[in-house]
Amino acid sequence: MxxxxxxxxxxxxxxxxxxxxxxxxxxxxxxxxxxxxxxxxxxxxxxxxxxxxxxxxxxxxxxxxxxxxxxxxxxxxxxxxxxxxxxxxxxxxxxxxxxxDPLRRTEYLLKLMGTEVGEGLSADGKPAKDSSRAPADLLEEVFELNMQLEEMRDARKAGEESPDIEKDLSRAKIKFETLVEAVDSELREQWSDWEAGDPSHKKIAQKHMVALLDRRRYLSNLVREVNDTLGA
Amino acid sequence: MPEAPVVGIDLGTTNSLVAYMEADQPVVIPGVDGSNLVPSVVALEPLPKEGGRPTVSVGNSARKVLIESPERVIYSVKRLMGRDLDEVKNELKLFPFRLAEDATEGEVPRLQLGELRFTPPEISAYVLRQLKRNAERFFGVEVKQAVITVPAYFNDAERQATKDAGRMAGLQVLRLVNEPTAAALAYGLDRAKAGTIAVYDFGGGTFDISILKLNDGIFEVQSTNGDTHLGGDDIDNLLLTVALDEIQSEHGINLRQHPGAVQALRKSAIDAKIRLSTEPSASFDVELPNGDRYQREIPREVYIQLIEPILARTAGPCKQAMADAGVTPEQIDEVVLVGGSTRIPAVRALVDSLFKLGARGKKCHTDLNPDEVVAMGAAVQAGILSGSSKTTDDLLLLDVTPLSLGIEALGGVTAKIIQRNSTIPASAVEYFTTGVDGQTNVAIHVVQGERELADDCRSLARFDLKGIPPMTAGLPRIEVRFLIDADGILKVTAREQRSGKEAEIEVKATYGLTDEQVETMILDSYDHAEEDFAKRLLIESRNEGLNLLNAVDRGAQTPAWALLTTAERTAIGEARNHLLEVAKGYEIKAISEAMTALDKATRRFAEMMMDSAVSTAIRGKTMEAAGEELAEAVTAPHAFSPAEFK
Known part of the structure; x- marks a missing residue:
């Protein structure tokens, strides 16, 4: 098919x-x-x-x-x-x-073009092997976020209120959501490039899209983790 | 013989109904007792001493057996459909009936009913057959095809079991329709508008929530969620448990050892629940085996507190369904309430707050009878399938699968292949290979559910792909195609691509009843011969006619007769004589028309015969039903149990 x-x-x-x-x-x-x-x-x-x-x-x-x-x-x-x-x-x-669905559509088209995509979105959006690595430009933020998540979970376990961490997490969440939106708009730019481009441009756009999909998957996993921790 | 219409059946936990499309309106078909609801209760009559076939009764007559001989009755069997031994064992803690002693792991569990044993689909088949007969009496021809509704959150096994039950009852099941979706169809019929609606379906044993988008006759389900073990039954059982515990502590009696008394108490609990929907308090007043009385007043505030945890369990699924559909409560244009449990004011208050209705100046839709709306929707779907009605011509239902379908991957992890809320039919293709040289079998474990580990999901089936041509390990490429059909039931096909031996891969599921088993369980296959059929119908109609005449004649001896006007008495007399005349003839249609006429002429009389308190409770009862009450009060046994054909 x-x-x-x-x-x-x-x-x-x-x-x-x-x-x-x-x-x-x-x-x-x-x-x-x-x-x-x-x-x-x-x-x-x-x-x-x-x-x-x-x-x-x-x-x-x-x-x-x-x-x-x-x-x-x-x-x-x-x-x-x-x-x-x-x-x-x-x-x-x-x-x-x-x-x-814009993401599934992109992934499907990439597969159709013979480009390997990290992980099928259809498979529940769970982190794939290579999407568990943080993008280089975000290493610091992700490290900090993970610390906060841990603190939050520890506080929960101990049955303590922790309004400060909660505030930090909410702020981080908004930040990462903004990053997701940025990826989405970059992805749309790549769509147009791909459609307008000749075969060699198409190849380049495809490469960009694969990277963007990986980044997006990583980011949305983070957002979900924050949501789960806040909502628990 | 003219062709019978395709009927729509609501096979409920507590009550079942059958309906059809009459021109452009769905109409519920009443049973012998004039009631639209057939209680989903099946009883085994005492076996005939001289041998012969056992008689099974269904509905109100079966319910009467419950208190005298609870071991001969099964109810709420819908909760056991498609369940395995452990699940049934767990479920049965709340019920008076038992598993058959020979129950073995891996087989469809059988229930002990008197001296006999039945699987849950067989019990459901008896209910379905009763509905089929009711419809046949009504049409005067055999009914062969039906649409049956199931809870939207029913899994594959539960759906398959329901379909098996239909086949055993002699029905070709054209489609299984999800209950909330059916309700939406019934509501949307005369509305033909666009918008997003939520259907909150809280019935006797199951809870469903579905979010639909309506657009130019297309009913597109966006998401569905629910709990197949949450309903009015749970409230009954809670009240029952409270009462049993109090009786134990206050009177020192363990009533649990008296199944009949438990059933009497359960009936009081149900009565109390119903009264508490309209009255500030209700009370238990039950005689105990030692002659003491258990009396208990339940104020509504206490009741609301008691049931709050049960009602609260419907909130999570509602929120999840909205999240999955990508809508906020504010984006829901209408909320439709379905199921008897939505009569509880506390449920309505909860729905109001979940969907922020009051805040937006909106109200739930309750204009259609919550007990009947699902059957009416099933009739609409029957109309769509048979193309028999102009009204349904432009309608199309696009439903979804409620649970994700997955396969067990390495390490026991679930690999999802079809996500929940995918529009059905839906399909997915996966490739498998062998791990050992010359291997000819590959086992696939298919699960349904949202959890990460396959063990935590519902195991659907272990498919065995047999007949793979022997090759080096890893070389075979077996394409397995998973298809969820329009009934929400999984079909699996496989083929080995390298050798092209596609037809020889055998796919065998390891759950539920086999085709052969279903075949042997088909009820009364002997009485389906065409020539017998017309005769059977005629006998049934005559019996029914005579029953009605008896009821009327008995009624004429009560004081209520004198309260009628002369004109009313004359009208009844004429209708009675006419029925008596045609019942001697061979015209089924004439008998049924004469019965309808007499029924109509005696409607007010039937109401008057009951004392005022009773009459408000059961307003709309027909002569036959009134006769039944009379028979209970004055003479025994009543003459209105459905005719059984030997």
Whole structure:
């Protein structure tokens, strides 16, 4: 599913036998539902692989396709049509879930382009092996934050109030949240660079994006840790 | 024979209902006793001495057995659906029924019911069959297809068990629909608006919260959360425990050794709970086995304090659902209340504060009967699936999976492959290989839940991939495809890519009932033959007609008869004679119409027959139900238990 397949492989419609290409979910001739398309998630929505996506348009398209593909529409159809509807809708849902989220979308596109990404976002956002290392420019702040987190936990264990540390942590949290936002806007810049660039520029943008995703993952793990500690 | 519509069934912990789409409105189908609610209670009648098939009764007639012979009755079985032996053992501490003694680890546990043993899906199947029959009486044709609702937070095993129950009852289950989503469908039907709504569903045994976005007929669930073991049952059990403890300390009697007395006390607890929703206090007044009386007044303030911890358990899931949907309470446009437990004022107050309703000048939606709204929504979904109604043509439900799906990775860690709140159907592909040269099996442990360690999640299944062609370790590339279908049920397929031997990888789950087991448990497969069916329906209709006539005739001998106007008496007399006439014939439809007419003519009479206190409590009861009360008071045994066919 992660291969970009040139969508020109002709197959025949199971119902009317007219040839069509494998990326279509409905036969262009008889409109009958077809087995899942072999293209990538973008092609499900008839999109070229790209990163700047209007999510409102994507949602609208998702709803339009859902109305046509959903198993509810095929409750009284033949067994094979029901199977196609189930598989097609699973593909549609998987594609929508991936593309509507800016981070998942970026990661998916990078994988599609053959770039190794640190860790799948789909795997619960848990720290990956290499994203547990603090970015060099943040070493000092992270060290300080970890100290504060520890103090806070110790205080909690001892059943003490610690308004000072709490204040420090809240301040640190806001700081790191701002950093996350900065990463997001840098990421959006890279999206545009990638889309506008020639192949060599694309490669560079991809590298930047991988680094930004790693950084973002690291930062959001920190924010979550602070939230957990404050909320406990 | 005309085709029967697809029905929608709410298979509840406490009560179950069946509904269908009549033109463009969902309508609940009443049972034999005229009541829309069929208590989810199953009783085994004493076995016939001369042999023959045991008779199982369902609903109100089964509930009556509870106090006399609790060992012959099972209720709240929904709490046991899809659960393993340990979980059932734990759950049964609160119930009078027991596990069968031959229960073995790894098999679906069976419950002892009188002399016989049944799995939870079989018990549910009896309830479903009763609903199916009610619908068949109503339509005059066989009902074959249904939509059944389940708590949104039901896991894979619980869903599969529910589907098995449907099949055992002779129903093709076209879809399992989540209860809160069904409720949203029922509410959204005549609203067709856009916005974000929350459905707070607090029923007899389960709690669900779902956040949905409505947009041009599309009901898109954003998130769902809940607790499949939290409901009105817990309040009943709490009041019961308090009473039992007090009886122990004040009267020195361990009532727990008297199952019948415990059930009588449980009934008082339920009555008290219901009264406390409208009255400032309620009381227990129960006779004890030694002749003493246990009397206890419960003021509402004390009651609210008692149940507060139970209600508070619904707050966490609500907050988590809002966080998962990415909305704040202020962004929720409407809150819909579903389930009998939302009648408790303290629950409404909690919902109000959770969603900041009062502060925004809003109120919860309670305009549809909280006991019926889920069944009505199921009927709407049935309409969508059968394409039978114009109203439902443009509606589409996009639901989500409530729990993350994961596989146990090295070190017992859960590797999540499908996140919770993913729109279903949803799929994921994972690749596996072998660790030893020539290995032909690979075991995959699939779990459902949010915890880090697989051991802390709900173990769904251990799949065994068999028939892998022998190769050097690490060389096989086995593609395993996990698909959660529109019912929220997992399907797994596998293929080995290097050898291309895809069909030979066998995927076998190790939980729940096997297909063969379900097949042997199908109830009464013998009475499904078409030719028998029409005959059976006719006999059933005649019996029902005669029951109603008996009730009316008994009623005419009560003082209430004299209170009717001459016109009313004439109308009843005419309707009665008409029913008597058609009941001799062969027209099922005519009998059912005549029954409806007589029922209508006697509605006020039925109310008058009960004393004023009772009549306010059970307003809307029909003649047959009133007859049942009469039968209890005057003569025994009553004639209205559902007809059983030998």
């Amino acid at each position: 992660l291969k970009v397949i040139d969508s020109a492989v002709p197959v025949s419609c199971w119902s009317c036998s007219v040839a069509h290409n494998t990326s279509t979910l409905f036969c262009p001739h008889c409109s009958k539902i077809q087995p899942p398309a072999t293209g990538d998630y973008f092609s499900v929505f008839s999109l070229e692989p790209k990163l700047n996506i209007d999510t409102a348009v994507l949602e609208h398209e998702f709803h339009r396709l859902s109305r046509r593909l959903h198993p509810d529409r095929y409750a009284r159809a033949t067994d094979s049509e029901r199977q196609f509807a189930l598989a097609d809708t699973a593909l549609l849902n998987d594609a929508y879930r991936t593309l509507k």
